[in-house]
Amino acid sequence: MNALLTMVKRDLLLVMRRKSEALTALFFFVVVTSLFPLGIGADAALLRKIAPGIIWVAALLSTLLGLQRMFAADYADGTLEQLVLSPQPLVLLVTGKIIAHWIVCGLPLVLLAPVIGLQFDLDSSSLYVLMATLFLGTPVLSLLGSIGAALTLGVRGGSLLMSLLILPLYIPVLIFGAGAVYANSVGLNTSGHFSLLGALLILALAFVPWVSTAAVKIAIE
Amino acid sequence: MRGENGVGKTSLLRLLTGLSKAESGEVLWNGQSIFVDPGAYHRQLLFLGHRDALKEEFSALENLQMYASLDDVNLTAEIALAALWRFGLRGRENLPVHYLSAGQKRRVLMARMLTRQASLWILDEPFNALDVNAIEELEHLIAEHLEGGGMLILTSHQVIRLPKVKVLDL
Numbered sequence: 001m002n003a004l005l006t007m008v009k010r011d012l013l014l015v016m017r018r019k020s021e022a023l024t025a026l027f028f029f030v031v032v033t034s035l036f037p038l039g040i041g042a043d044a045a046l047l048r049k050i051a052p053g054i055i056w057v058a059a060l061l062s063t064l065l066g067l068q069r070m071f072a073a074d075y076a077d078g079t080l081e082q083l084v085l086s087p088q089p090l091v092l093l094v095t096g097k098i099i100a101h102w103i104v105c106g107l108p109l110v111l112l113a114p115v116i117g118l119q120f121d122l123d124s125s126s127l128y129v130l131m132a133t134l135f136l137g138t139p140v141l142s143l144l145g146s147i148g149a150a151l152t153l154g155v156r157g158g159s160l161l162m163s164l165l166i167l168p169l170y171i172p173v174l175i176f177g178a179g180a181v182y183a184n185s186v187g188l189n190t191s192g193h194f195s196l197l198g199a200l201l202i203l204a205l206a207f208v209p210w211v212s213t214a215a216v217k218i219a220i221e
Numbered sequence: 222m223r224g225e226n227g228v229g230k231t232s233l234l235r236l237l238t239g240l241s242k243a244e245s246g247e248v249l250w251n252g253q254s255i256f257v258d259p260g261a262y263h264r265q266l267l268f269l270g271h272r273d274a275l276k277e278e279f280s281a282l283e284n285l286q287m288y289a290s291l292d293d294v295n296l297t298a299e300i301a302l303a304a305l306w307r308f309g310l311r312g313r314e315n316l317p318v319h320y321l322s323a324g325q326k327r328r329v330l331m332a333r334m335l336t337r338q339a340s341l342w343i344l345d346e347p348f349n350a351l352d353v354n355a356i357e358e359l360e361h362l363i364a365e366h367l368e369g370g371g372m373l374i375l376t377s378h379q380v381i382r383l384p385k386v387k388v389l390d391l
Contacts, residue, residue, distance in 0.1 A: 006290045010276075017278035017317075078272030085238060086291045087264040093291070221241050 003088035007096025008103070014073075015104050021069060022104045029062040029109055033116045044121045051120035052130065052181035059109050059134060060141060060170050066105035067145040067166070068159045070097055071216065075153045084220050094216060095209045098146045106138030122185075129184040133177040136197040143204040144169045150215035172200060222376045224391030230376040231271070233391070234343050237374065238268045264293070267339035269347065273326045277319040281305055281329045284318060285336060294338055304332035308358060323350040331355075331362055342366060344375040 015022045036054050037047055074080040083093050113134050117127045148166035152158035180193035224230050235241040237248055239255045239262070248255045255262045275284045282301055289296035305314045308328040318326060327350055334342065342363075348356055360382060363373060367383070375381075 003291065003293075006287070010287055013283075014276065014278055077276070078270055078274035079276065081240060081268070081270060081272075082274045082288070083291065084240065085263050085266060085268050087260045087293050088291060089260070 001092075003086075003092045004096040004099070007093045008100045011097055011100030012103060015100075022066065025062045025065040025105050026108050026112070028065055029058050030112065030116065032058045032061070034119060037119045047120045048122060048126075048185065049182075051117060051122055051126075052178040052185075055113065055116055055120075055130065056133075056137075056174050056178040059138065060167065060174060062109065063105050063138065063141040063145060064163055064166065066101060067142075067149045067162065070101050070146060070149040071153055071219075072149070072158075075219065080153075080216065081220055084217065090216065091209050091213045094146065094150075094213045098142050098209065098212070101146070102139050102142040106134075106142055109138055110134045122181075126181055126185050129190060130181050132194070133180045133197060136194065136201055137173045137177040140173050140197075140200050140204045141170060143208040144173075146212040147208060147215060150212045150219060153216070153219035173197070176200070222374065222389045222391065223378070224376075228391045230391060231345055234268070234270075234345055234374065234376065238266060238343055240268075265340045266343065267334060267337045267341070268343045268345075269330055269334070270345045273330060275318045275326055275329060278317055280315045280317055281310055281321070281332070282314045284329060285333055288333055289336060292337060294336065296336055300336060301332070304335045305329070307335070308332050308355075324352055324355060327351055328355060331359055334362060334366070340370070341372045342374070344373070346376050346378070348377055348379050 033055055036050070040047060040050075071080060074083065084090055086093065110131055113131050114127045117130055122130065145162075145166050148162040148169075151165065152162045155161060176193045176196045180190045180197070183193060184190050222230050222233065232241065236243050239248065239259060250262045250265075275281075276287070279287065282298070282305065285301045285304070286296060286298070288294075289301070302314060305311070308331045310325065310328055310332070313321065313325065318329065321329070327347075330347075347359060351359060356379075363383060367373060367385075
């Protein structure tokens with residue numbers, strides 16, 4: 001457990017020292033979601049309708065921006081080898097890196113969502129649902145993304161390949177995340193969407209760290 | 222371990238650490254394969270490769286402390302500072318590693334070797350980028366490690382002035 005906390009702290013401190021990279025992903029999210037209302041114009045009904053989809057797609061893409069860094073920097077300077085050779089279980093260290101990624105790239109999206117939602121004229125109950133779906137969904141994005149980040153280590157043009165690998169895996173999260181907001185706006189029950197998102201999160205938490213750990217070991221070899 | 226460039230010195234070292242897996246044969250530690258209980262093996266192992274594995278954004282002191290906590294070694298700030306001072310990094314302990322020269326980075330690694338408390342050191346060309354004084358200091362450090370009952374496997378293109386050194390020519 002200690003190893004996990006050390007890893008989270010270390011990665012967060014690294015991000016603090018190099019703020020620009022983390023802020024880029026965040027600004028991307030804000031800018032992309034702000035462009036749509038500007039481009040479409042003042043059709044409030046249309047904006048409300050497309051808001052969940054656009055915000056969720058922007059969240060997927062901005063998560064991707066941060067993913068590349070998850071293992072690549074440690075791989076390049078040899079730190080990843082040292083992590084593999086540490087007496088601590090590698091799976092804990094990898095989980096720590098995933099958590100740190102979520103805190104940097106996922107959590108801010110959840111907190112920004114209400115502000116972004118206002119631009120799309122979402123009502124308060126939709127904003128709550130949007131935040132809740134992002135809160136459940138973005139950890140899944142970080143988890144699934146870690147597999148792609150680890151598998152494409154040391155591959156030339158890895159970031160492009162990673163997008164191709166990972167984006168299809170994000171589809172269920174996108175469907176249920178955006179679907180819940182839409183269902184809420186037309187007065188349907190959203191508990192099914194939330195249950196499925198929660199199930200995805202639990203499944204990903206249980207299995208993905210092991211898969212990513214195996215992928216990291218392959219990359220090191 | 223000696224040999225021409227590309228003959229496989231580093232590959233052999235990586236096999237010994239368990240970073241790579243051998244196609245046939247196995248590496249034993251205390252009579253059992255290193256893959257049976259990797260945690261116990263890694264606790265006793267310090268491997269330093271070509272890359273310095275230091276985080277450029279962190280200071281030398283932070284790097285040492287980070288590795289100590291990842292390696293599960295109890296390291297107080299005083300001991301860490303003393304180790305850095307011993308290798309001539311007094312006054313640079315809080316400077317981001319980014320600002321240190323290649324030789325100074327190797328000195329940070331020497332401080333890590335001193336504080337790591339591992340019984341087996343596997344070093345890939347540790348004498349690279351070191352000045353005359355640093356080479357002497359590293360030789361002292363290695364001699365101390367060996368006197369304390371430690372083991373060492375290293376590759377080098379230089380002549381090693383160490384007692385009881387066995388040379389493997391690849």
